[in-house]
Amino acid sequence: MLENFGYIGIFLIAALGFAISTITLPILLRRFHIVPKKPNPVKSSTYECGMDTVGKSRVQFNFRYYFYALLFVVFDIQVVFLYPWAVALGELKLFGFLEMLAFFSILIVGFLYAWRKGVLEWK
Amino acid sequence: MNLYLLAPEISLCALAIVVILLDLFIGRKWILGVVAVAGLIVPAAFTLALWGVNETSFNGMLVVDQFSLFFKLFFLVIAALVILSSTDYSFKFSAFRGEYYALVLLSAMGMMLMASTRELISIYIAVELTGISLYVLAGFLKDPKSSEAGLKYLLLGAVASAVLLYGMAMVFGLSGTTHLNEIAASIPAGGLLANPALLMGIVLLVAGFGFKIAAVPFQMWVPDVYEGAPTPITAYLSVASKAAGFAVILRVFYEALGPLSLDWGIIFAVLAAITMTLGNVVAIAQTNIKRMLAYSSIAHAGYLMMGLAAVSTLDPGALGPSGPGALVFFLAAYALTNLGAFIAIIAISNKIDSDEISDYSGMARRAPILSLALLFCLISLIGIPPTAGFIAKIYIFTAAVDYGLIWLVIIAVINTVISAYYYLRVARVMYLGTPLSEERVPSSWALRAALAFACLGVLFLGLYPWALLRIAETAVSIFP
Numbered sequence: 076m077l078e079n080f081g082y083i084g085i086f087l088i089a090a091l092g093f094a095i096s097t098i099t100l101p102i103l104l105r106r107f108h109i110v111p112k113k114p115n116p117v118k119s120s121t122y123e124c125g126m127d128t129v130g131k132s133r134v135q136f137n138f139r140y141y142f143y144a145l146l147f148v149v150f151d152i153q154v155v156f157l158y159p160w161a162v163a164l165g166e167l168k169l170f171g172f173l174e175m176l177a178f179f180s181i182l183i184v185g186f187l188y189a190w191r192k193g194v195l196e197w198k
Numbered sequence: 199m200n201l202y203l204l205a206p207e208i209s210l211c212a213l214a215i216v217v218i219l220l221d222l223f224i225g226r227k228w229i230l231g232v233v234a235v236a237g238l239i240v241p242a243a244f245t246l247a248l249w250g251v252n253e254t255s256f257n258g259m260l261v262v263d264q265f266s267l268f269f270k271l272f273f274l275v276i277a278a279l280v281i282l283s284s285t286d287y288s289f290k291f292s293a294f295r296g297e298y299y300a301l302v303l304l305s306a307m308g309m310m311l312m313a314s315t316r317e318l319i320s321i322y323i324a325v326e327l328t329g330i331s332l333y334v335l336a337g338f339l340k341d342p343k344s345s346e347a348g349l350k351y352l353l354l355g356a357v358a359s360a361v362l363l364y365g366m367a368m369v370f371g372l373s374g375t376t377h378l379n380e381i382a383a384s385i386p387a388g389g390l391l392a393n394p395a396l397l398m399g400i401v402l403l404v405a406g407f408g409f410k411i412a413a414v415p416f417q418m419w420v421p422d423v424y425e426g427a428p429t430p431i432t433a434y435l436s437v438a439s440k441a442a443g444f445a446v447i448l449r450v451f452y453e454a455l456g457p458l459s460l461d462w463g464i465i466f467a468v469l470a471a472i473t474m475t476l477g478n479v480v481a482i483a484q485t486n487i488k489r490m491l492a493y494s495s496i497a498h499a500g501y502l503m504m505g506l507a508a509v510s511t512l513d514p515g516a517l518g519p520s521g522p523g524a525l526v527f528f529l530a531a532y533a534l535t536n537l538g539a540f541i542a543i544i545a546i547s548n549k550i551d552s553d554e555i556s557d558y559s560g561m562a563r564r565a566p567i568l569s570l571a572l573l574f575c576l577i578s579l580i581g582i583p584p585t586a587g588f589i590a591k592i593y594i595f596t597a598a599v600d601y602g603l604i605w606l607v608i609i610a611v612i613n614t615v616i617s618a619y620y621y622l623r624v625a626r627v628m629y630l631g632t633p634l635s636e637e638r639v640p641s642s643w644a645l646r647a648a649l650a651f652a653c654l655g656v657l658f659l660g661l662y663p664w665a666l667l668r669i670a671e672t673a674v675s676i677f678p
Contacts, residue, residue, distance in 0.1 A: 184215050191222040 142194045146186070153182055200255045203248070203262045206241040206270050207307050213237040214303040221296020231285050231644070234299040238278045241310075245270045252676075258377055259317040266314030268526070268673035269445045273313070276438045276533055277306040282648035283541045284430040286548055286641060291338055291428075298338060302434065305331035309442035316453060318366045318376040321446055325362070325410070328442060329355050332435060336427040347426025354409070354419040362406025368399030369454070378454035390461045400455065400462055404469070407450075410443030412436075412499045414473040424492035429547060432488055433540035436495040437533040444502060444529060448522055451506070452677040459509040463601075467507035471609045474500025478616045487543060488553045490620060491536070494579060497617060498532055501610060504594050508601035518596030519667060522674035527667050528594050531578070531586035531659050538652030539575035542568045545641040545649075550634075555624055560633030568639060569628045571653050576621040578656050581614055586659035593667065 104110045117123065160167070160175055167174075189195060201208070217234050221227070245267055254261045280302055288295050308328030315321050333355060337348020370376055372395055373384040390397040408416040424432045451462055477497030484490040505525025518524070543553070545568050550557050562569040578585035591614065598607050641649075659666060 181215065184218060187222060188218060 139197060142189070146189055146194070149182060149185055153179070200253070203251070203253060203255045203260060205244040206248070206274075207310055209244055210238075210241040210274075210303055210307045210310070213240065214300040214307070217300045217303065218296055221300075227292065227295050228285075230295050230299055231281060231288070234281050234303060235278050238274050238281075238303075242271060242274045245274065254316070258379075259315055259320045261314055261316045263676050265445075265449070265673045265676050266310075268669065269313035269441065270310045272441060272530065272533070273306050273309045273438055276434070276441075276537065277302055279537050279541070279648045279652065280430050280434045280438075282644045283433065283537070283544055284428075285644040287428060287430055287544055291340075294338070298335070301331045301335050302431075305335070305434075306438065309438055309445075312442045313445040313449070316378045316449060318370065318378070318450075321450070322359070322363060322366065325446070326359060328439065329359065332431070332439060335431045336423055336435070338428050338431065339426075343426035344428065345426075347423045350419055351423045351427075358406050358409030358416065361402050361409075365399050365402025365404075365406055368395055368402060372396050372399065378450060381454040382456055385455070385457050390458060396458075397461075400458070400465075403450065404462070404465060407443055407447050408469070411440050411447070411502070412496050413469050413503060414476045414496065414500075417473070417477075417496045417499075420496055421489050421492045424495070425486060425488045425553070429488065429540060429544045432491075433537050433544075436491070436540070437536050440495070440499065440502075441529045441533060444506075444525060447506060448525070448674070448677065452522070456677075463507050463509045466503045467603055467606050470500045470503035470507055471606055472500075473497070473503060474610060474613045478613045478620075481617070482620050484620070485555055486553050487555050487558070487624065490555070490624075491539065491543075494617070494621075495536070497613065498536075498579075500613070501591065501594060502528055502532070504598045504603070504606060504610060507603055507606060508594075508597040518600060519593050519671060520674065521594075521597045521601060522677060523667065523671040524590075524593040524597040526670040526673055527663070528590040530666060530670070531590035531656070534652045534655040534659065535575050535578040535585070535587055538649060538656060539572055539579065541645060541649045541652060542572035542575065545645055546572075546639055549637070549639040555627055557634065558624065558627050559631030561628040561631075561639075563633050564635070564637065565639035568641065568649075571649050573625050573628065574653055575656065576625060578660070580618045580621050584657065584660040586656045586663070589660055589663040593663075 101110070105112065121128070156175075156178065160171065164171055213234070216237065217230055220233060221230055248262055249264070249267055251267075252263045281299060284298065284302075288298065291298060305328045308324050308326075308331065311324035312321065312328060315324055333348055333352040336351045337345050366376070369381060372386070372393070373381040375381055375384065386393055386396070390400070405416060409419075412420045424435065427435065451459075455462060474497045477493045477495075477500060481490050481493035481497065484493060502525055505521045505528060508521030508524070519527070546558065546561060546565060547553055549565075574585070578587035581587045581591040583589075591610075595607050595610060598610075
């Protein structure tokens with residue numbers, strides 16, 4: 076038990092060491108004038124190699140996206156289950172196939188529900 | 199892996215799906231309630247067919263024995279009564295009837311799983327399955343109080359789950375397994391004081407499960423949620439959710455932590471004393487009948503915990519039933535009694551559109567049968583013969599005396615006397631008050647049937663308790 080926690084201790088020390096060194100190293104290098112300080116507008120912009128931001132960050136989304144997000148999560152999980160299932164289908168045989176079919180049919184009930192309740196229509 | 203052992207749960211899940219699908223494709227919504235109640239016969243039949251089986255499945259995660267089967271049947275009966283009593287209430291959310299019935303069924307499935315898993319992670323999943331359905335149901339009405347109830351229940355329930363998981367993690371860390379029977383084998387010698395981490399794990403488990411059964415000091419959610427939730431769901435919460443909590447506690451503490459029974463027995467004894475006292479004293483000040491029954495439900499959690507405190511001993515000289523046996527009997531008696539009271543309240547509140555006790559004035563003249571049923575259930579909640587509540591209290595007090603908890607029984611008896619005051623106050627208002635109007639209170643046949651079942655059950659258990667007590671003792675005989 077204690078040995079296992081020992082591993083965690085080593086990881087903890089390594090993680091702390093990494094965090095501390097990456098923060099202090101640039102400061103120290105700058106302090107000892109090893110790194111020169113030559114700022115220019117491009118360097119000090121927020122995203123040096125990205126687009127400049129436009130407008131406010133608090134944009135209002137249409138509430139309907141929420142339903143799509145919910146449905147997306149459901150089908151995302153379905154796909155997550157599908158991959159390992161597809162890989163192992165050779166060993167799972169018919170039982171695995173039927174089990175996935177049961178899982179699918181439950182998800183399809185959820186999809187039917189969303190459809191009949193008019194979630195998919197953009198009114 | 200034997201799927202037949204899981205047949206009650208699978209058929210119940212299928213029933214919930216059928217209800218959802220029917221809701222989508224048929225116009226006459228009253229059929230949904232009929233299908234939901236009639237369909238419950240299938241899982242109930244599977245449960246009865248499994249009676250006598252004693253097997254585990256799914257790598258020991260699922261266990262089918264008398265204990266789990268008893269509770270499965272118990273939850274199915276309660277779910278049926280709740281759905282029947284909802285027929286008079288569902289006009290308040292007529293667009294969402296299918297979802298409502300399906301959620302009631304799904305939470306019943308979660309409770310059935312709670313009673314029949316013997317592995318910590320499966321227990322957690324079952325607790326969440328029950329909880330999430332109930333969070334939605336608590337906020338089912340679209341008024342501010344119901345939304346508050348739903349949100350409060352969700353947030354506090356999430357905290358309780360986190361505490362429960364932390365406790366499970368502690369126990370797992372010390373034993374290296376999540377299977378209850380293997381945990382029991384790996385409990386270190388030397389008692390709890392020598393193992394502070396295990397003590398902390400047990401305290402966290404008690405806190406997590408204490409939320410489910412509404413024990414003080416984890417009872418803060420109870421009054422607000424009970425008041426705001428739809429009344430049938432309040433009944434469901436106060437009866438089924440609590441019973442599921444006790445079933446899990448019995449399973450976890452007897453199977454996994456049995457060697458430490460001296461330690462956790464005293465925890466439950468102290469919690470029982472505090473819970474029943476606080477519940478009864480605060481109930482006196484309530485003017486809303488749902489809030490009053492919420493505090494009464496807290497007080498009853500205290501009485502019920504006496505059955506946990508009176509750890510079962512194989513003492514041949516014992517006067518009465520064992521602690522767990524008395525606890526299971528009390529749960530059944532309390533379930534019928536409380537459901538009866540809430541069903542009567544549903545019918546009356548529908549008419550007068552209020553839950554204030556003062557508005558019940560003179561109800562005996564406007565609704566003689568409903569008032570009589572409510573009075574009968576209140577008498578059973580106090581514990582006066584010839585009702586189930588009386589017998590249940592006798593059994594659980596005897597079990598506590600047998601275990602040597604005289605001080606706890608004295609506190610419980612004093613509490614029973616206090617409780618008579620606020621229960622009978624409702625009766626006084628109903629029978630001696632002047633009616634606010636002369637209009638009769640209507641009720642549907644479904645609600646009347648559920649009320650009659652509950653009240654006749656209370657009377658039957660009050661006059662002839664031995665059959666159920668024998669079943670209860672058989673159910674808990676699986677515990678060492």
